[in-house]
Amino acid sequence: MTTYQQKPPLIILLGPTAVGKTALSVELAARINAEIISGDSMQFYRWLDVGTAKIRPAEMLAADGRLVQHHLLDICRPDEPYSVADFQKQAALLIDGIYRRERLPLLVGGTALYIQALADNYNLDETAPTDENLRRSLHAAYRQQGAAVLHQRLAQVDPAAAAKISPNDEKRLVRALEVWQLCGRPISTFGKAAAPAYDLLILGLRREREQLYRRIDLRVEQMLAAGLIGETERLLAAGVSPEAKPMQGLGYRQAVCYLEGLVNLAEAERLIKRDTRHFAKRQLIWWRRDKRIQWFDLDDTPNTDHQLERILQLVQARFAPNFCTP
Secondary structure (H helix, E strand, O other), rough: OOOOOOOOOEEEEEEOOOOOOOHHHHHHHHOEEEEEOOOOOOEEOOOOOOOOOOHHHHHHHOOOOOOOOEEEEEEEEEOOOOHHHHHHHHHHHHHHHHOOOOOOEEEEEEEEEHHHHHHHHOOOOOOOOOOHHEEEEEHHHHHHOHHHHHHHHHHHHHHHHHHHOOOOHHHHHHHHHHHHHHHHHOEEEEEEOOOOOEEEEEEEEEHHHHHHHHHHHHHHHHHHHOOOOHHHHHOOOOOOOOOHHHOOOOOHHHHHHHHOOOHHHHHHHHHHHHHHHHHHHHHHHHHOOOOEEEEEEOOOOOHHHHHHHHHHHHHHHHOOOOOOOO
8 A cells, every 4th residue: 555754645626617627537537546526515415417517427437438436426415414524524534545545536626615625624623703792783883884994993903814805795804803803813713724634736727718608608508408497496396495505506596586486597597607607707716816726728629638638747747656557
């Protein structure tokens, strides 16, 4: 069995929704002797297939016919709670098992918080305190005194948080002030570990914005053609609440509005496309601050072999010969 003098390796392949992670990750995993762990929080849930663009069994086959093992798909019911802490613990156990099989773990996804919690070894057992009365008074102060006043107050006591929180983001601004007033500690000091647990290689996929938006629009059209409305209807009929966490996800939330008669189908489609584009933009903004990510630009040509080869060279330089195989 392979042993490590320092930290075990973990490869992360991330990128905005619809960028093309699925197909490239399967080919990469087959080439580097890896198993894939899903880092997409919507794909943990059973029966949510169309609206999550969940990988199908046939898509788990690489071009050479090898089946790539996938983990953390369909692991809980839509009405079951599943937290970042649950993901962190299960993923860590899976990574250990993958090492024992002398293979590489490849974390693939777009749910930034889940990925970062695992990559940076967040201490999720330590949570910042809360006080509902204080929070209500801070919300009242926000409305009465204005966003700028509260943001300036935060900047004086927690400049790091103030730099990341917009004055217009009332919820996060109030929460940061609440934590400071309760314990005198910046909110950013909670839930963080001293150092990552793994030797990280973080790879990012991106596309020119208009290309990405075209792919998002096409994916939404394909989801609707593949039965997103029917899938949502079956989930509701099975007793899944429209307020359940996965039903608030992209596609399902708008499909529920359509089924409740709040919008017509054309408007539901427009909203899904718009909200998915906004989500992709937020994903990229989140990752922009992480200087560890090595980015690879994809284009609209179907052949991504040139970028795959560049990624392979990076992985093999870092982790061969213990894991990577021809």
